[in-house]
Amino acid sequence: MNLNVSEEQQMLLNSVTRLFSVESSPARVRAAEARGFDADLWRQLVDFGITTMRIPASAGGSNMGLLEAVLVAEEAGRHLVSVPLAESLPAARLLAQLDSPAATALLDQAKQGELITLAPQPYGAGRSIALPGANAAIAVLVRRGDAILALTGLAAKPPSANLGADNLQILAADDHTVESHIIASGAESCRAFEQAVEEWKLLKAAMLMGLAHQALKLAAAYSCERQQFGRAIGGFQGIAHPLADALTEIEGGQLLVRHAVWSIARQQPDAAALVSMAWWWSTQSAGRAVARALHTFGGYGVSLEYDVQLYYRRAKAWGMLNGDPQLELDRVAARLWSDGHTVALPEVGEVNLEFGHGPQAALFAEEVRAFFRTHLTEELKAYAHHSVDGYHAGFNRMLADAGLLFPHWPAEFGGRGKNAFDMAALQEVFEAHNWQRITTPITNQVAQIVMRFASDEVKAEALPRFASGEALACLGFSEPSCGSDVFAAKTRATRTLDGNWVINGQKMFTTAANLADYVFLLVRTNSDVPKHAGLTLFLVPMDLPGIEVHPVHTLQDERTNITYLSEVVVADRYRIGEIDGGTAVMAATLELEHGGDQYRISFENMYKHALQWAQSTRRDGHPMLANADVQRRLARVAVHTTIARDLCYRTIWGVQEQVPGRAAFGPMSKLFSTEQYQRDALDLMDLCAPDTLLQSNTGLGHVELGYRQSIGMTIYGGTSEIHRSLIAEQALGMPRSRT
Numbered sequence: 001m002n003l004n005v006s007e008e009q010q011m012l013l014n015s016v017t018r019l020f021s022v023e024s025s026p027a028r029v030r031a032a033e034a035r036g037f038d039a040d041l042w043r044q045l046v047d048f049g050i051t052t053m054r055i056p057a058s059a060g061g062s063n064m065g066l067l068e069a070v071l072v073a074e075e076a077g078r079h080l081v082s083v084p085l086a087e088s089l090p091a092a093r094l095l096a097q098l099d100s101p102a103a104t105a106l107l108d109q110a111k112q113g114e115l116i117t118l119a120p121q122p123y124g125a126g127r128s129i130a131l132p133g134a135n136a137a138i139a140v141l142v143r144r145g146d147a148i149l150a151l152t153g154l155a156a157k158p159p160s161a162n163l164g165a166d167n168l169q170i171l172a173a174d175d176h177t178v179e180s181h182i183i184a185s186g187a188e189s190c191r192a193f194e195q196a197v198e199e200w201k202l203l204k205a206a207m208l209m210g211l212a213h214q215a216l217k218l219a220a221a222y223s224c225e226r227q228q229f230g231r232a233i234g235g236f237q238g239i240a241h242p243l244a245d246a247l248t249e250i251e252g253g254q255l256l257v258r259h260a261v262w263s264i265a266r267q268q269p270d271a272a273a274l275v276s277m278a279w280w281w282s283t284q285s286a287g288r289a290v291a292r293a294l295h296t297f298g299g300y301g302v303s304l305e306y307d308v309q310l311y312y313r314r315a316k317a318w319g320m321l322n323g324d325p326q327l328e329l330d331r332v333a334a335r336l337w338s339d340g341h342t343v344a345l346p347e348v349g350e351v352n353l354e355f356g357h358g359p360q361a362a363l364f365a366e367e368v369r370a371f372f373r374t375h376l377t378e379e380l381k382a383y384a385h386h387s388v389d390g391y392h393a394g395f396n397r398m399l400a401d402a403g404l405l406f407p408h409w410p411a412e413f414g415g416r417g418k419n420a421f422d423m424a425a426l427q428e429v430f431e432a433h434n435w436q437r438i439t440t441p442i443t444n445q446v447a448q449i450v451m452r453f454a455s456d457e458v459k460a461e462a463l464p465r466f467a468s469g470e471a472l473a474c475l476g477f478s479e480p481s482c483g484s485d486v487f488a489a490k491t492r493a494t495r496t497l498d499g500n501w502v503i504n505g506q507k508m509f510t511t512a513a514n515l516a517d518y519v520f521l522l523v524r525t526n527s528d529v530p531k532h533a534g535l536t537l538f539l540v541p542m543d544l545p546g547i548e549v550h551p552v553h554t555l556q557d558e559r560t561n562i563t564y565l566s567e568v569v570v571a572d573r574y575r576i577g578e579i580d581g582g583t584a585v586m587a588a589t590l591e592l593e594h595g596g597d598q599y600r601i602s603f604e605n606m607y608k609h610a611l612q613w614a615q616s617t618r619r620d621g622h623p624m625l626a627n628a629d630v631q632r633r634l635a636r637v638a639v640h641t642t643i644a645r646d647l648c649y650r651t652i653w654g655v656q657e658q659v660p661g662r663a664a665f666g667p668m669s670k671l672f673s674t675e676q677y678q679r680d681a682l683d684l685m686d687l688c689a690p691d692t693l694l695q696s697n698t699g700l701g702h703v704e705l706g707y708r709q710s711i712g713m714t715i716y717g718g719t720s721e722i723h724r725s726l727i728a729e730q731a732l733g734m735p736r737s738r739t
């Protein structure tokens with residue numbers, strides 16, 4: 001993945017942001033509401049060259065790419081522009097593609113600054129359709145059968161009061177008074193119109209995401225100003241957490257729109273489905289986000305003097321311009337699973353972004369698959385289990401010998417220099433073979449910190465053992481009385497006269513402690529300072545006297561542990577970092593842990609097994625996947641897993657490239673992946689009932705397991721509440737909502 005925009009794209013973005021800040025201020029938006037159209041703003045866009053940016057150069061336009069148009073549209077949504085931008089850009093491009101004198105004449109007028117829009121819904125299908133920009137446009141382009149029509153004379157009709165205060169008309173199914181002219185017909189013309197509608201979906205989706213993002217910023221700013229009970233209301237989790245959920249959904253939607261543009265450019269097989277996913281998700285998530293934003297303002301939010309209500313009305317209105325947005329899920333399903341279903345997609349131009357884990361990672365994944373095909377015997381397959389019970393010491397050493405245990409480590413520590421995307425691809429192969437993904441990631445997390453903070457002596461002792469597959473590590477952070485607040489640790493380490501340390505206490509959820517050779521232990525070394533300041537970390541050998549490991553079994557069919565430490569004497573050389581400097585070490589540790597990809601992989605695996613069930617199971621003589629309700633429910637999960645992957649890959653990219661503002665990426669990816677995993681597990685259990693009652697390592701057993709696993713994943717690695725607080729603080733600038 002690469003989400004960096006080019007220097008030219010950033011310049012364009014900066015320019016339109018400045019333009020909209022002045023020419024589409026809240027005061028200007030309010031002033032334009034009576035008519036729904038700001039003629040002065042439209043003229044500014046004409047002069048700026050925005051209105052012709054999608055017209056091919058051969059037809060007199062600037063032929064800019066769809067990604068550039070998406071960037072402009074997102075800013076337009078952020079500023080609630082009172083012009084039908086998302087409708088006019090594809091309409092102008094469409095006219096350039098239609099081979100007729102009538103279309104050419106309209107194109108000439110568009111290049112001179114006249115407004116021409118399109119209606120995404122088909123005309124004459126026995127239903128009402130929305131005509132965006134009708135009272136300001138010289139023509140609205142519509143499709144009726146195999147003909148493309150220009151509806152004219154609409155400006156003579158009085159403006160219609162409407163939810164979004166947009167310049168539009170609703171054309172009733174039985175209204176035959178509208179003047180219309182056929183400007184093109186035939187299969188190629190209809191294909192061009194279909195391309196224009198798909199482009200419209202992406203541009204309007206981008207506008208919805210920009211709108212919602214700005215509404216959340218308004219709410220966050222208000223939450224920092226409004227005082228209640230002696231503190232800013234943004235410090236209350238009841239305010240902060242819904243906004244964090246909403247922001248996560250919106251940033252996932254922004255990624256999804258860009259992903260769709262990239263997929264068209266790369267001619268990916270799921271490109272058409274991604275367009276529909278982006279449109280459906282934007283219509284749903286924007287409405288939720290702005291409702292939460294308005295709620296933050298309390299009673300003031302519904303007051304017309306506050307700007308947030310402008311966003312609330314348009315968030316719903318824009319999503320209804322193509323009719324019922326829920327019908328787009330049917331299109332997602334058809335585009336994913338119907339044989340022979342084709343969609344005409346727009347020309348998008350050059351796209352400099354990258355999505356997915358990339359070709360290098362794909363090749364590496366195939367290497368890992370080949371290893372599993374060769375070495376995963378029937379005996380080992382029977383041994384496989386999703387928990388630490390599936391750990392096999394011999395296979396672990398085989399992975400190490402093949403360079404597949406920690407291939408991302410530097411060569412000096414026995415690695416191959418693979419990157420984080422290679423590792424994401426590797427983890428997916430492990431999941432596909434039901435091979436446990438617990439002991440290696442935990443050991444890796446500890447080893448990464450040892451590389452950075454440990455003494456040379458400890459590095460020389462532990463790292464070769466980890467690299468060879470002969471030793472494992474576990475984490476000793478949580479305690480029974482502290483929950484997710486690891487910094488409230490009470491396990492105590494006291495320095496002795498000979499320089500060693502004596503440790504007493506207990507740690508909860510020390511997964512793999514029954515197998516581990518070391519525990520990465522967080523202890524309190526100073527009680528006379530604030531809790532964050534008196535912590536130190538140690539890499540404690542598990543064979544020291546005074547350590548006892550007791551099993552704790554979970555409903556996920558997993559074993560974790562509680563570890564007791566009584567008068568455990570540890571040499572100072574095992575200290576990781578400075579005395580009382582544990583906070584800095586933990587910050588590096590948590591950055592490794594706060595991503596959501598390990599959870600997302602399990603989520604996606606559950607979805608794949610449910611889809612296989614729907615494709616292979618027949619009821620009443622028909623595949624389950626032929627059922628419309630089954631299609632919609634699986635299509636929803638397909639959208640969710642796609643967004644989860646994009647958010648997780650963004651986290652990997654952000655850490656790898658040290659992207660500014662990345663601190664919230666990991667919490668967002670973890671929050672979305674685990675919370676959506678839990679919600680979708682509930683639905684898929686119902687969908688596939690009663691077969692999902694049965695436990696199994698195959699087929700729907702993965703859905704049943706997903707139901708049991710998903711609830712724990714909202715807790716592991718920091719609860720969802722902790723991640724919501726982090727998102728609110730780091731991405732929205734809200735007050736701290738944790739104590």
